[in-house]
Amino acid sequence: MSEHKVSVIRGDGVGVEVIEEGIKVLTAVGEQYDVTWNFIEHPWNSDYYFEHGRMMPTDALDQMAESDVIYLGAVGHPDLQDHVTLNGLLLPIRRTFDQYVCERPSVLYPGITSPLRDPKPYDIDMLVIRENTEGEYAEVGGFQYAGFEEEIGIQSGVFTRRGCERIITYAFEQARRHDRRKHVTSITKSNALGYGMLVWDRAFDRVAEGYPDIETNSLLIDAACMDFVRRPESFDVVVGSNLFGDILTDIGAIITGSMGLAPSGNIDPERRFPSMFEPVHGSAPDIMGKGIANPMAAVLSASMMLRHLGHDDAADVVDKAVIFLIGQGEILTPDLGGTSSTSQVGDAIINALGKG
Ligand code: ATP
Ligand code: MG
Numbered sequence: 001m002s003e004h005k006v007s008v009i010r011g012d013g014v015g016v017e018v019i020e021e022g023i024k025v026l027t028a029v030g031e032q033y034d035v036t037w038n039f040i041e042h043p044w045n046s047d048y049y050f051e052h053g054r055m056m057p058t059d060a061l062d063q064m065a066e067s068d069v070i071y072l073g074a075v076g077h078p079d080l081q082d083h084v085t086l087n088g089l090l091l092p093i094r095r096t097f098d099q100y101v102c103e104r105p106s107v108l109y110p111g112i113t114s115p116l117r118d119p120k121p122y123d124i125d126m127l128v129i130r131e132n133t134e135g136e137y138a139e140v141g142g143f144q145y146a147g148f149e150e151e152i153g154i155q156s157g158v159f160t161r162r163g164c165e166r167i168i169t170y171a172f173e174q175a176r177r178h179d180r181r182k183h184v185t186s187i188t189k190s191n192a193l194g195y196g197m198l199v200w201d202r203a204f205d206r207v208a209e210g211y212p213d214i215e216t217n218s219l220l221i222d223a224a225c226m227d228f229v230r231r232p233e234s235f236d237v238v239v240g241s242n243l244f245g246d247i248l249t250d251i252g253a254i255i256t257g258s259m260g261l262a263p264s265g266n267i268d269p270e271r272r273f274p275s276m277f278e279p280v281h282g283s284a285p286d287i288m289g290k291g292i293a294n295p296m297a298a299v300l301s302a303s304m305m306l307r308h309l310g311h312d313d314a315a316d317v318v319d320k321a322v323i324f325l326i327g328q329g330e331i332l333t334p335d336l337g338g339t340s341s342t343s344q345v346g347d348a349i350i351n352a353l354g355k356g
Contacts, residue, residue: 003036004309007067007274009089012045013283014293014342015073021295021346022071022302025318028350029306033314040067044089046077055088061096069305070097070276073298076283094132097273099266100163101170102130102245103304104280106232106252106262111327112336116229116255124256126235127174127181130245131167132266134158135196137242159196159241164203170269171239172211184208186218187240187248200241224248228255253280258335260294263301265308277305291341294333296322299349321349324356 008023010016023039030037042063044056055075057063064070070093075085093099106128108114110121138158145151168186175181186204190197201218208216219227221244227234228251240248253262262280279297287293299322306315325331331348332338340348 001034001036002309002311003038004068005038005040005066006305007042007064007070008039009042009044009070009072009075011073011075011283012047012077012085013074013285013288014281015045015075015279015283017073017288017291017293017342018279018295018298019071019073021342021349022298024346025299025349025353026302026306029314029318029353032317032353033311035306035309035311035314039071045075046080046085049077049080049084049088055085061092064093064274065097067274068309070274071302071305072276072278074279074281074283076285078285091137093276094266097268097276098133098270099268099273099275100131100133100167101267101269102132102249102264103174103267104128104130104245104249104252104262104264105304106249106256108256109261109323109326111329112257112261114255114257116232119232119255124232124252125180126232126252127178127237128245128249128252129167129171129174129237129239130249131163131240131242132245133242134160134163135242157193157196157241157243159199161199161203164200165207168204168207168239171237172207172214173269175214175237176211181236182213183215183217183236184211185224185235185238186216187221187224187238187244188218189221189244191220197241204239221247225251228252249280258294259284259297260333260335261296261300263297263304265301265304267308275305275308277301277308291343292334293342294335295342295346296326296349299346317353318349320356321352321354324352325349327356 010019108124136157140156141154259281266276303315303318331340
């Protein structure tokens with residue numbers, strides 16, 4: 001038997017609704033695989049901000065540091081600027097716990113209609129690895145004023161050799177660990193961004209030398225965006241900077257069917273700190289409170305969490321249940337063309353555990 005302490009931040013909007021289902025599924029699969037969960041709920045979200053003037057209390061990170069993992073829904077509110085939720089909650093967690101890997105699989109499951117022209121199931125099956133702690137989102141820069149309405153914004157990126165090498169190494173390790181992954185694509189823009197991106201390119205070449213069994217190529221971000229649409233089957237493991245990974249994972253999510261299907265992990269591979277698992281989507285204010293949010297992204301994120309904690313068998317069972325349900329095509333939320341509710345889909349996933 002094993003027991004895990006999980007910090008739960010349901011957050012805002014549909015985040016609250018989908019995490020409910022994720023916890024139901026984790027509890028059910030835990031009973032089957034002798035895993036006990038100690039869920040610690042943290043009420044940190046936009047309401048907390050409106051009441052306290054901050055997204056989380058000053059000792060929030062200390063509170064979470066003792067947990068094995070963090071399970072997050074989404075934070076965001078129409079009346080709050082994104083940078084408040086980002087700088088007040090997400091970024092401090094990612095940076096303090098050195099979750100330098102953001103891992104986002106993009107898989108086209110049987111039964112899903114892609115907006116692309118007739119790709120076959122599993123034609124799209126890639127793992128996008130995004131650098132999560134530096135790069136373009138390092139918040140280096142400032143404003144200068146040269147007179148009325150003559151403001152100048154300076155935004156710099158930070159690319160350390162160590163930061164680039166460790167994320168690229170993680171990508172190669174994923175390619176080596178998974179039998180069906182044999183290729184790593186580096187995303188760059190060193191033709192125009194001739195400092196930071198050159199450090200990235202050099203780091204990639206150096207790391208690649210250590211993995212002669214893995215094929216590699218390097219693509220400019222613009223060409224990569226095009227190929228994500230034109231020939232997504234050509235990608236396997238893709239590694240990119242903070243900004244480029246951000247852009248590509250949204251394309252990856254939409255070509256595989258729905259924002260409601262895309263899971264992610266913010267990972268500290270060295271396991272010094274808790275890693276955090278969350279659906280890629282946000283709080284989706286347009287559909288919140290209607291009970292129609294797709295919980296599958298949150299459930300697949302829970303499965304990534306199970307894998308991180310060493311419960312590969314349990315994770316496989318959860319993945320298969322979700323894939324089975326999608327293939328069956330009966331109990332689905334409206335984003336996938338169904339009429340079922342969030343909790344009906346959650347229940348159906350639990351009923352499908354062991355199937356598929
Ligand atoms: P935030 O500011 O919190 O990031 P957002 O406005 O960027 O929110 P998202 O939450 O990322 O929006 O949603 C983008 C679109 O995808 C919306 O139309 C939303 O309804 C849809 N969507 C997001 N999550 C889901 C889900 N779980 N199920 C169904 N549709 C979803
Ligand atoms: Mg968003």
